[in-house]
Amino acid sequence: MTDLARAEAAPVPEPAIPGQRRGPDYLPWIAGALTLFVLVAFMVYPILKTLANSFAPAGEVISFANATFANFERFWTSRLYQNALRNTLIIGVVVTILSTLVALPMAYFVARVDMRFKPLILSLSIIPLISPPFIGAYAWVILFGRSGIFTHYLGEWFGISVPPIYGYNGVILAMVLSNFTYVFLFVQGALAAVDPHLEESAKVMGASRARVLRTVVLPLAIPPMLAGAMIVMIEALGEFGVPAILGGEMYVLSTLMYFQIHGFFNLNGAAAIALVNVAITLVAILLLIRFNKKRRFITVGSTTRRAAQHTGRGIKIIAYVYVWGLLAFALLPQAVILFTSFAERWPGTLWPTQYGWGNYQYVFSRVMQPLQNSLLLATVATIACVIFGTLTGYVAERKKFAGKWALDLTIMLPFILPGIVTGVALLVTYNSGPVVLTGTAIILVIGYFVRRIAYIYRSVVAAVGQVDPKMEEASAVAGATWGYTMRKVTVPLIAPGILAGAIIVFTTLISEMSTTVMLYSAQWKTISIAIYERLESQEIQAAAAIGAITIVVTLILVFSATKVIGKSMSELFR
Amino acid sequence: MATRTAFLAAGFAVAAFGAVQAQEGQVVVYNPAGNAGELLIDAFSEKYPGITVSAINAGVGELFTRIAAERANPRGDVIICASSEAFLANPGLFASYESSELENFSPDVIGEDNTYYGCSMPLQAFIVNTRLLPEDEHPQSWDDLADPRYEGKIILANPSLSGSAYAQLAQILQLHGWDVAEGVMNNARFVTSSQAVFQDVGRGEIEIGVTGEANIKNMLDDGFPVAAIYPSDGTGLRFDASAIIDGGPNRANAELFLDFLNSKEAHEIVASTNRRSVRADVAAPDGLAATADIVTFPYDAALAAQTRDENIRRWDDLFAQ
Numbered sequence: 001m002t003d004l005a006r007a008e009a010a011p012v013p014e015p016a017i018p019g020q021r022r023g024p025d026y027l028p029w030i031a032g033a034l035t036l037f038v039l040v041a042f043m044v045y046p047i048l049k050t051l052a053n054s055f056a057p058a059g060e061v062i063s064f065a066n067a068t069f070a071n072f073e074r075f076w077t078s079r080l081y082q083n084a085l086r087n088t089l090i091i092g093v094v095v096t097i098l099s100t101l102v103a104l105p106m107a108y109f110v111a112r113v114d115m116r117f118k119p120l121i122l123s124l125s126i127i128p129l130i131s132p133p134f135i136g137a138y139a140w141v142i143l144f145g146r147s148g149i150f151t152h153y154l155g156e157w158f159g160i161s162v163p164p165i166y167g168y169n170g171v172i173l174a175m176v177l178s179n180f181t182y183v184f185l186f187v188q189g190a191l192a193a194v195d196p197h198l199e200e201s202a203k204v205m206g207a208s209r210a211r212v213l214r215t216v217v218l219p220l221a222i223p224p225m226l227a228g229a230m231i232v233m234i235e236a237l238g239e240f241g242v243p244a245i246l247g248g249e250m251y252v253l254s255t256l257m258y259f260q261i262h263g264f265f266n267l268n269g270a271a272a273i274a275l276v277n278v279a280i281t282l283v284a285i286l287l288l289i290r291f292n293k294k295r296r297f298i299t300v301g302s303t304t305r306r307a308a309q310h311t312g313r314g315i316k317i318i319a320y321v322y323v324w325g326l327l328a329f330a331l332l333p334q335a336v337i338l339f340t341s342f343a344e345r346w347p348g349t350l351w352p353t354q355y356g357w358g359n360y361q362y363v364f365s366r367v368m369q370p371l372q373n374s375l376l377l378a379t380v381a382t383i384a385c386v387i388f389g390t391l392t393g394y395v396a397e398r399k400k401f402a403g404k405w406a407l408d409l410t411i412m413l414p415f416i417l418p419g420i421v422t423g424v425a426l427l428v429t430y431n432s433g434p435v436v437l438t439g440t441a442i443i444l445v446i447g448y449f450v451r452r453i454a455y456i457y458r459s460v461v462a463a464v465g466q467v468d469p470k471m472e473e474a475s476a477v478a479g480a481t482w483g484y485t486m487r488k489v490t491v492p493l494i495a496p497g498i499l500a501g502a503i504i505v506f507t508t509l510i511s512e513m514s515t516t517v518m519l520y521s522a523q524w525k526t527i528s529i530a531i532y533e534r535l536e537s538q539e540i541q542a543a544a545a546i547g548a549i550t551i552v553v554t555l556i557l558v559f560s561a562t563k564v565i566g567k568s569m570s571e572l573f574r
Numbered sequence: 575m576a577t578r579t580a581f582l583a584a585g586f587a588v589a590a591f592g593a594v595q596a597q598e599g600q601v602v603v604y605n606p607a608g609n610a611g612e613l614l615i616d617a618f619s620e621k622y623p624g625i626t627v628s629a630i631n632a633g634v635g636e637l638f639t640r641i642a643a644e645r646a647n648p649r650g651d652v653i654i655c656a657s658s659e660a661f662l663a664n665p666g667l668f669a670s671y672e673s674s675e676l677e678n679f680s681p682d683v684i685g686e687d688n689t690y691y692g693c694s695m696p697l698q699a700f701i702v703n704t705r706l707l708p709e710d711e712h713p714q715s716w717d718d719l720a721d722p723r724y725e726g727k728i729i730l731a732n733p734s735l736s737g738s739a740y741a742q743l744a745q746i747l748q749l750h751g752w753d754v755a756e757g758v759m760n761n762a763r764f765v766t767s768s769q770a771v772f773q774d775v776g777r778g779e780i781e782i783g784v785t786g787e788a789n790i791k792n793m794l795d796d797g798f799p800v801a802a803i804y805p806s807d808g809t810g811l812r813f814d815a816s817a818i819i820d821g822g823p824n825r826a827n828a829e830l831f832l833d834f835l836n837s838k839e840a841h842e843i844v845a846s847t848n849r850r851s852v853r854a855d856v857a858a859p860d861g862l863a864a865t866a867d868i869v870t871f872p873y874d875a876a877l878a879a880q881t882r883d884e885n886i887r888r889w890d891d892l893f894a895q
Contacts, residue, residue: 079894147778259735262635347797432647522628537608
């Protein structure tokens with residue numbers, strides 16, 4: 001807040017002050033043009049070109065002569081596709097609602113109850129996002145399958161028979177526990193940042209505790225909650241590993257799409273399914289924007305006081321049990337990965353028959369270079385996402401212009417689409433012609449950038465919505481340029497939102513696989529590819545060892561990065 | 575970093591000399607064959623130390639999608655041991671080349687105009703969990719899989735989603751027709767992932783599955799309680815193949831690599847990873863039945879591809895009932 005104070009106090013008449021308005025202000029135009037260029041060159045053009053091919057026969061490029069609805073035909077001829085569409089909608093809605101319900105109490109407890117180890121809680125809550133494809137889902141089979149560890153002991157000790165994990169139960173369970181984090185992080189940040197004056201005023205005026213919660217606290221949590229819920233929904237619609245392993249005969253669109261490419265090499269068919277997925281998500285986005293418009297709350301004031309913390313014994317016990325219980329449950333797959341990495345032999349028995357460091361010795365030489373590459377690529381892409389995501393998010397929330405939904409959709413599109421479609425779009429566009437980028441690190445960074453900018457964008461839109469525009473106006477009235485106001489007023493106020501998004505972007509990029517697999521080259525192999533290679537060779541324990549290294553390195557990095565920035569994790573997410 | 579600089583320097587050095595001599599330079603290999611491919615690359619590098627091999631490892635689906643997307647400016651030179659169905663579905667991506675090993679291959683496993691050369695035979699077999707199912711109850715034929723006593727005990731990958739699973743359905747249809755196929759459908763749980771099939775049987779989640787024999791052999795070697803059963807009414811002769819990508823950046827080295835892949839030496843390496851070589855002069859992997867002892871039938875992959883849409887539509891309708 002000191003930055004803000006300084007900006008407001010900037011003396012007006014001194015012409016030598018940097019950031020003082022001199023002549024017309026070009027910066028917003030330059031920033032806007034650059035952003036537009038990036039959006040068109042890397043998102044709109046390549047992706048629309050690829051999606052248009054969903055109207056062409058398999059293996060062909062769209063033209064007026066060959067346009068057809070054949071790829072969509074199965075949606076009205078095949079019960080398999082119709083059922084998958086229905087399952088997708090049910091799973092998307094149920095997972096989003098349950099993730100939100102599970103996350104809200106945790107967010108409230110961590111933000112408002114006096115608890116120890118908050119930085120650790122927040123760091124650990126990010127870890128469910130690192131779930132190597134397939135092994136993360138398979139962990140639930142190892143625990144709760146017909147011959148699973150929990151299934152065995154629950155039956156032997158307590159006579160409890162665990163219901164089958166396959167189908168809706170398992171898929172929803174696994175998805176909720178790996179995605180609730182998005183809602184938790186966003187809401188926790190907002191609740192911790194609420195001006196305590198608001199609640200105190202309500203109390204002074206005689207509102208009961210329940211009424212304060214309902215009329216002051218909850219409404220403030222809604223915009224970030226919706227931002228998180230939207231990400232959960234898109235992740236749930238796009239996930240293929242969990243339904244493929246745990247779905248049994250319950251199919252969803254993302255698995256149909258994935259196997260169009262894997263089973264039948266039909267990218268156009270996959271693009272057609274993707275387009276249906278995009279339509280569903282688009283409806284969700286529009287509903288959300290409508291819903292959000294009705295409730296605007298400006299909350300960030302000019303106080304430096306922290307939100308009030310509950311210190312009562314009862315609520316502290318409830319908070320500890322709930323938060324650590326949920327974390328323990330959500331981190332089970334990662335625990336299984338860690339455990340599996342030490343299993344040298346595990347031949348279909350209840351427990352491994354031999355333990356040791358063998359898997360680590362085996363993968364060591366295959367890990368160092370990919371790990372360096374992943375860290376470098378993820379860092380550069382995260383920085384790019386922060387810059388452009390902040391600009392676009394700010395403009396989308398603050399400025400009035402026609403076709404705002406188009407900007408929203410453009411940014412969300414690569415995020416909604418399966419990674420392999422985005423990867424192919426970039427590969428086709430930049431493999432030949434005037435600009436050739438394939439085989440370089442640049443194309444991977446671009447791929448990561450377009451796939452992840454939505455996180456920052458969403459988080460910034462939510463954060464800017466909570467900043468009173470009067471603060472920026474005050475700065476402008478005082479003579480500051482747009483760039484100066486951005487740098488000194490707006491960005492500091494929304495910094496927690498940006499950083500929260502950045503940490504999510506970085507973490508999920510470390511394990512990004514589906515775009516990488518299209519764009520990587522031998523010199524730029526990533527850690528996720530190293531895991532994937534072991535899975536392709538059926539070396540599950542070796543894959544688990546690389547997965548475990550990835551989890552530990554990411555955890556250490558996220559934790560220490562926040563130390564370098566000079567804040568603890570809990571403050572970052574405020 | 576140091577290796578990357580050296581790599582670049584080597585590239586410039588080669589360019590500076592102008593004419594690239596054979597047995598120098600680079601070759602880019604697309605490898606969907608996991609550790610078999612890695613061993614082949616290692617062996618090639620040992621034989622031709624002057625050639626830098628860089629590999630892209632991924633699934634067949636991803637690699638063919640990549641090759642198709644790169645068509646205007648191909649980046650890869652060679653693809654190793656990809657399923658022949660993949661080649662049938664993607665004509666026109668591969669170069670015709672008369673390999674020095676041509677005479678050692680049966681014409682059945684060579685593509686039109688010598689565009690691809692057979693590598694191994696991923697024969698489909700039944701995998702049975704011996705802990706869940708005693709030996710006298712093991713199914714012995716495709717016909718058996720339709721027996722009502724196996725209801726709820728079979729796991730298969732969905733033929734409308736997975737290429738190898740469609741090959742299984744097509745085999746049943748070519749051998750017995752829809753009656754048996756419907757019987758199997760009534761008994762089986764159809765999952766989306768073909769990897770889940772053998773892993774679930776191995777871990778004791780379900781009794782019976784159908785998968786490539788190498789997957790079963792690998793599990794046996796690791797000590798899993800499974801058995802491999804070749805159907806007595808015959809398993810289809812399928813194969814996977816290697817090819818030169820048409821228009822790739824290093825054609826001379828690509829030819830060298832393909833000749834090596836086709837050699838007896840390379841096929842023995844393939845056999846060492848539990849894959850059955852298509853070359854008659856290479857023995858079946860240790861512990862797998864000799865090819866001559868397995869009942870096979872001439873599976874018609876081209877017919878299977880032609881009738882696919884029709885078969886899948888019928889299958890979908892039955893499945894959704």
